[in-house]
Amino acid sequence: AQSVTQPDIHITVSEGASLELRCNYSYGATPYLFWYVQSPGQGLQLLLKYFSGDTLVQGIKGFEAEFKRSQSSFNLRKPSVHWSDAAEYFCAGREPDGNKLVFGAGTILRVKS
Amino acid sequence: GAGVSQSPRYKVAKRGQDVALRCDPISGHVSLFWYQQALGQGPEFLTYFQNEAQLDKSGLPSDRFFAERPEGSVSTLKIQRTQQEDSAVYLCASSFGGLVDTQYFGPGTRLTVL
Numbered sequence: 001a002q003s004v005t006q007p008d009i010h011i012t013v014s015e016g017a018s019l020e021l022r023c024n025y026s027y028g029a030t031p032y033l034f035w036y037v038q039s040p041g042q043g044l045q046l047l048l049k050y051f052s053g054d055t056l057v058q059g060i061k062g063f064e065a066e067f068k069r070s071q072s073s074f075n076l077r078k079p080s081v082h083w084s085d086a087a088e089y090f091c092a093g094r095e096p097d098g099n100k101l102v103f104g105a106g107t108i109l110r111v112k113s
Numbered sequence: 114g115a116g117v118s119q120s121p122r123y124k125v126a127k128r129g130q131d132v133a134l135r136c137d138p139i140s141g142h143v144s145l146f147w148y149q150q151a152l153g154q155g156p157e158f159l160t161y162f163q164n165e166a167q168l169d170k171s172g173l174p175s176d177r178f179f180a181e182r183p184e185g186s187v188s189t190l191k192i193q194r195t196q197q198e199d200s201a202v203y204l205c206a207s208s209f210g211g212l213v214d215t216q217y218f219g220p221g222t223r224l225t226v227l
Contacts, residue, residue, distance in 0.1 A: 004155075036218075043117070043204065044156070044218040090155050099144065100169065101206075101216060103155030 002027045004093045006104035013081050014112050021076040021107050023091030031093035033074040034101065035065055039087045047089075050074060051096075061085070086111045115139065117219035119205050125225045126195045134190045134222045138207030145188050146216060147180055148204040156204050162188060163210060195226045 003026045013019050025031055032051050036044040048059025055067040065076045074091060088108050092101040118137045126132050138145050144163055148156035149172075158172040164185035173180070177196075182188040192199055202223050206216040 034215075041220070043220040044206075046215055046217070049215060092155075099161050100146065100158040100172070101148075101156070103148075103157070105153075105155050 002031070002093060002095065002102050004091050004102050004104040006089075006091055006107050008107045009105070010108045010110065012110040012112060015083050016080050019076075019078045019081045019085070019109070021089050021091075021109070023074045023076065023104060024072050025074065025091075025093045026072065027093060027095065029096060030069065031095055033065075033067060034092045034094070035059065035063070035074075035076050036090045036092060037061075037087045038090065038106075044090065047076070081109075081111055083111045083113060085109060117205055117207050117217055119203075119219040119222050121222060122220065123223050123225075125227065127227055128197060129194055131191065131193045132195055132224065134192075134203050134224070136188045136190070136205030136207075136219060138186065138188070138205070139217060141209070142207035142217075143185075143210030144208045144214070144216075145182055146206040146208075147188070147190050148206065149174075150202040150204055150221070152201070159190070159203075192224075195224075197226050200224055200226045 005024045034049045035047040048057045050057045050067045088106045090106045091104040120135045147159040150156040160180045161169040162182045177193045179191045202221040204221045205219045208214040208216045
């Protein structure tokens with residue numbers, strides 16, 4: 001069965017420091033991959049997506065993610081975190097010919113000043 | 114333009130009551146999805162519509178859950194005889210429906226069953 005794993009439940013980083021959130025997937029074929037962010041009381045906002053092609057994907061708010069087939073990973077990165085980045089981040093996958101998203105359990109990011 | 118809207122934003126129900134949750138997708142979006150997000154977890158797929166046709170309802174947890182989209186636009190998720198385990202945030206998403214489309218999510222309805 002398809003699955004998406006986010007190994008870190010909580011991560012704390014200092015403001016201005018770099019960030020990497022981990023995501024691993026298990027699919028028969030290479031899935032489409034997404035990162036969403038959810039702030040308290042808000043819906044899920046799409047940060048970036050990977051369908052095919054260039055394995056380094058740029059998103060909104062200065063985020064990027066790199067697809068690594070050999071490691072079945074799609075880690076999210078940001079070079080310098082801002083206090084407003086504190087939120088919960090979800091990685092999700094979808095089969096190329098499917099429709100439903102399969103989400104990881106989420107990583108809660110805390111930013112300390 | 115307007116995003117996906119959901120109503121009510123919060124719903125408290127007594128165990129055994131029926132509830133109806135509404136989703137207004139982005140205008141022109143063919144596909145509509147419902148997800149359930151339990152506390153501390155990622156969203157889990159419930160059901161999917163393409164226009165008015167319900168093409169996948171494999172994620173509905175029991176026959177107490179029923180979804181409809183009669184005119185291919187607004188959708189309603191109905192839960193009959195609510196149980197405490199139904200307490201969760203119910204998220205609606207819509208997309209254009211192509212193979213490389215993106216799902217856009219509403220703010221969700223937080224259901225609390227007492």
